[in-house]
Each structure stands twice: as C-alpha cells, then as structure tokens.
Amino acid sequence: MLSRVPRISRAKGTLLPRYSYSLAAGRSFHNTAIVRNYDSTLKNLKIGSHTRVIFQGFTGSVFLSFLYAETPVDNAIQGDRQATANAKESIAWGTNIVGGVRPGREGEHLGLPVLPTVRKAMEVLKPDATGIYVAAHQATAAIEEAIEAEVPLIVAVAEHIPLHDLLRIHSVLKTQSASRLVGANSPGIISSVGKCRIGFQPLPCFEPGRIGIVARSGTLSYETAASTLRSGLGQSMSIGVGGDVLPGTTLKDGLQILVEDKDTEAIALIGEIGGDAEIEAADWIMVYRSRTEKPKPIAAIIGGINAVPGRIMGHAGAFTLPGEPSALAKVEALKAAGATIINHPSRFGPVLKAMLEGSKPSGGGVSPPGSPNQRRGMHTMAAHRPLSTREAFRHVKPRTQKRSIYLTQSTALDLLRQRGIPVIDDLDSLTGPRRLLAVTVNRSTRNPCIIASPSTDAVASKKFDFDYGTRGQDLPLPAIAAHLGLDANSTDSLRPIISGLIDLFTEKEAFLLSTHIVSSTRDDSGNNNEQSALAIADAHPGFDDAAFSSSGRQSDIQALRDASPSPSAEETHEAAAAREGIVYIRLPDPRGNIGTLVNGAGLAMNTVDALADAGGRAANFLDTGGKATSETVKRSFELVLTDARVKCIFVNIFGGLTLGDMIARGVVLAFRDLRMSVPVVVRIRGTNEQEGQRIIAESGLPLFAFDDFDEAAAKAIELASEGLSES
Known part of the structure; x- marks a missing residue:
C-alpha cells in the first residue's frame, strides 16, 4: 500500500516537513495500530x-x-x-x-x-x-x-x-x-572474520581473531585493532557507533551484539565525553555479568578526562550538556560494573590477552575492577556528579565552536521577546530563586527534552522528553512545575514560556536553549493589583552551525553572531585553524608546556589524557583530522608555536587513513621551513609506520622518533621540563 512518509525539505534556508509517497510493502510509518x-x-x-x-x-x-x-x-x-x-x-x-x-x-x-x-x-x-x-x-x-x-x-x-x-x-x-x-x-562496521567492511577502516589493521570492538572514536578503534594484532589476538568485529550527538546505534547496542557473537571472546569498549552512552553501557555490563556464568572479559577507555568543559573536542558529539556525566564519572561507572580501565589504546591487546589467559592485568595505565584508579589527576577532579550549567559553560569561547553560534545576552533575550516569551528587565522585582529551564536533546532516548531544576544547578535536574513532531504538546506541565518547585497555579504561566522556547528550539535549529526563570510581579489592572508571574531572567542559546554550513539554512541566525568585542589572539588562531579543517583548542592550564599534534579527535583527547597520567601537561588539543597532509602538518606546527608556553611538541600519529610516511615528510618539511628551535617527539604507528620512522631517523634533524607511546611521552615530558628550566 502507499505510505505517507515524512521527508525533510532541503530548500535553502528552510526546514519544513514535506511528504512523498512510496510503496512500503503494506507498512505505514505512522500507523499507531501497528x-x-x-x-x-x-x-x-x-x-x-x-x-x-x-x-x-x-x-x-x-x-x-x-x-x-x-x-x-x-x-x-x-x-x-x-x-x-x-x-x-x-x-x-x-x-x-x-x-x-x-x-x-x-x-x-x-x-x-x-x-x-x-x-x-x-x-x-x-x-x-x-x-x-x-x-x-x-x-x-x-x-x-x-x-x-x-x-x-x-x-x-x-x-x-x-x-x-x-x-x-x-x-x-x-x-x-x-x-x-x-x-x-561513523567509520563504519567491519567483520574481520566475515571479511565484510562497510566504512573506511584501514584494512591492514584488521585480521580475523577473537576481540570485538565497539567505539565512538574511529582512530582509537584502529589503534585498538592494531594492538590486538600485535598481541596475536586479531578481531571478530568492530562496530564504529561514531562521534555524532545522536548516533543510530549505541555502545550498549554494540555490546549486546558482541556478547552474542560466537567468534568474540573479549571486548574492547571505547567511549568519550558527551551523553550517557557509557553509563548505560556500564549498567548493561553489570546486569550481563550478574546473569552470566562465564562473562566475556571487557576492557574500556574513556577519552576526554582533561577536556575543557563546554568545548567541542573534535567530534560533533564530544561536548557535555548540562546534567550529563563527566568523563571520570563514566570511568568509575565502568569500573564498578566490572570492566578493566586502560588509559591508552595500545594497552588493549596485552590487557585482553592477559584476561583471556585468566590472569589479572597490571602495570601503568591499567586499572582492573576494584583497584585504585591509576590516573594521576583522578582525585582532583569532580567525577561523581553531572556538570551544572555553569560548569558546562565555564570555559566556552563560542565564536570558535563549530556547532555553536554565539549571541550576546541582549540579542538572545530579544529572540525570546519576539516569540512573546516574558523576559524580566527589572531584576529588582524578583521574588524568588532562579530556576533552570532548558530545551535540549536527550541523547539516551534520541528525543528533544525539557530540563528542569528547582535551582540553577543541573545536578537536581530532571528530563522531560517530548515527541519532535508535537512540539511539546505531550509534555506533563504539572509535573514540570512541581519539579521546578512551583505551585499548581503556576502551570498557566509556565505554558507559554515552554511553548515559546520549543518553537525557537525547533524553528531555529538549536541544540540547547538554557534559561533561568524567576518569579516577577506585574500590574494587570493599572490599580496596583500586583500578581506573581514567571519570566526569563537570562538565556544561553546554542544554535547548530551545521544547519548553515552543511545545508545553507538559518542564515538569519548566522547574521546575529556577536561581532564585538574583537576576538582575542587565542580565538583568532582557533578560528583560523577551523577554516583549514584543523581543530585547535588551547588548554587553560597555565603549566601546560607540551604542544600536541594528533590525527583524529578521539586520539587527540586520549593523548592529552595519557600525557597527564604520565606526569606531563599538554598545552593544547589539536586534531588534524583526515586532512593530515604534509602542508596541514606544517600549518599545525605554526598554530602550536603561537603558544609561548610550548617547550616541546609531541606528534602522535596513528596511520589509518593518514599515512605514516606522509606525516613524517610533513614533520621534516615543517621543521626545516619554520626553522624550529623547539624539540619535536614523533610517535608514528599504523599504516606505513616503518617508512615514517625511517624518514624521521634519517632526516639529520633534532627529531626524536618512537613507536611506543610510553617511551615517546616520557621523552616529551623530559624535553619540555628541560626547556622550561632553560627559559
């Protein structure tokens, strides 16, 4: 029969539902009886x-x-x-x-x-x-x-x-x-045993074997595959769920397939900041282990322990929304569920091999279930609770964000007024506390949702999902009002605020509209007959830049970008990097003295984390992306060297799509052309790694080439310390 299927209009500047008719073998997407x-x-x-x-x-x-x-x-x-x-x-x-x-x-x-x-x-x-x-x-x-x-x-x-x-x-x-x-x-899905690749995984890393991989990061999954090869294990299947905000398949989904797979004997799980997928995976692992006589060993890594709150760390979904768990909370949840935590993908092979042989994995960067955490910085960071709104935006520099469009507070409030949303101008008339009210996405359910909290802290928040097509008509307003700590009479005042925010969220393609609502007083009669009402005191909108950059929509929101004051030098460098396909973020630690240059967002996050575990301090996050050509490497060096803190540069490349010899030539070219005085440590693994290491070794330049991460990190830390003492 003919089914009426919702389609998305791609007319420039619009996002409107349209419909096409197709033969759907007797099935209708909208028949609720089925x-x-x-x-x-x-x-x-x-x-x-x-x-x-x-x-x-x-x-x-x-x-x-x-x-x-x-x-x-x-x-x-x-x-x-x-x-x-x-x-x-x-x-x-x-x-x-x-x-x-x-x-x-x-x-x-x-x-x-x-x-x-x-x-x-x-x-x-x-x-x-x-x-x-x-x-x-x-x-x-x-x-x-x-x-x-x-x-x-x-x-x-x-x-x-x-x-x-x-x-x-x-x-x-x-x-x-x-x-x-x-x-x-997503990098795709690949069965090494079944010789089926749907994606762009580097085939030299994959051979039939015993290890299943489920990963948010492509580059980390490639290095994990290579590590299992070096340990004589190989892989059964690798499921790249991808780094998007709303992936169609989750880590938990991948785990379920791998534990049912007869060829999979042990599992490597690769997560990162953003969303609740790792917490859900941990919950699933705990139930699986409690119900299974001989559960398959699981080792895990989480990228982004040292990510800057509020920044998008390379992947589209690698950022933390208010109320979402920190990377360290994910580490603790996975450990509690029985997973062994490692701090670098090169450890997956040895650790899983030991677990399969019945021995307890040990050594630096390995934290078995029930053992003290190995991470040096783990006890000094807030790991046990979700990020509050303030924490999530603490270091945000939205002008340089790929996904976010920065608006001034006055512009943001004007957008609300245009939709009839009450905004308070006189803060002196406040009669109660500020309460968090936001519209965003629930990554777990893949729905839009309302976040409500009786205070400004997202820790006490609760999510209320709604169907995308209904624009919140199905929301339980009395329950939202109750969670906000409002009395039953406030529902009528709350309704237009929520309705207006959802309209703005939908029509202008926001990923987050975070506001604080307050009680104000107003005179409706002109006779000093004051009544309590709700209004918005401040707003922090985040609009999806991809709607414009990928599809040409929302040009009016683009035009509202804040153009003043002039961006700082730091912001200028980050914006220039973005125009060239490079993600560069200067890290706020004043003691950061090791510049990093890495291909792949997941590997770049992990490089910063693993350096910290080894006692070093990264000055920046830099992902060259798939465009890691010789010229890109040179440009990346220029960006890193704009930071006067940098005393040594650590190049950490895993050759998947990016070839190791090409990167090595780029390093040599950059070192010569830029007449660099800062020492450079280069670690190259993966595709063409031996040729890349040979080029570095025979260059005649003061470059230090390694294939082992620990040795390379130790040398970078040593050189950075020497440079610091000399300065």
Missing part, C-alpha cells in the same frame, strides 16, 4: 560473508569531502576516486558488494550494476546493507531513502549532518522495525 520496535533491528548488525552490500553514491560520491574540509564541488573528483578506491579495496578484501545507487542514473561501475533509486536496488539486488558515501548536505536524503526502501542496515559515515535532520530521522526510525542505522559520523 507496534514497531527499533530495538528489534539489532540483529541487522550481524554482518559477515553472507551480507550483500550496496553503496549509495557509488560512482560520484564525495563522501570523503567531510574529511578534507572542502566544498563538495571542489572535491567531487577526489571524492569519486576515494569512493571507487574504497569499493575496490573492500571487494578485494572479500566484501560482497553487489552494486550501487546513483540518483537518476543506471548503468555499471566496477563491473557491478548501478541503479537510480534505493528502492529499485532493493528489488533487483536484494541487499542486506547500504553504505552511504555522500557528504553531509546529501546524507539526510540518502538515509531517508534507505529507510523508506527498508534496507536492513544503513551505515552513514558523513560528519556535520544537521542535528534537527537527525532528530527527524530518529522520529521515523522509532516507528519501524526494518532498518537499523549506524552513524552518522
């Missing part, structure tokens, strides 16, 4: 030699343009080569790719059929999975088309898909039980 269960699609993650795969964007993809931080038009030719090369590699490795889709075209590519629509591909090729290799501005339509065609497994690799597009996609996914989404912003 029970749908997205969890029932978990089984679709079980890929292997049997999995029939198609590519969306098979012949003309620009799927790697998000890695190169260029426009899709500029990068179309290179994207075509990369997509074709990826397909050739996957086919040669053993992946059963049966064809692909390119809208409006039909033919052949790589000797395989190309069809004009995913629905046609489903009818002719009968795939089990699709890899969506298109850029962010095309990805939403591609995911929608795959859901409508009921492809069992959908893998989306693109980063910077607008958040509200994903909210709509999740609202559809929840109403069906045919399709499972991996991503967005």
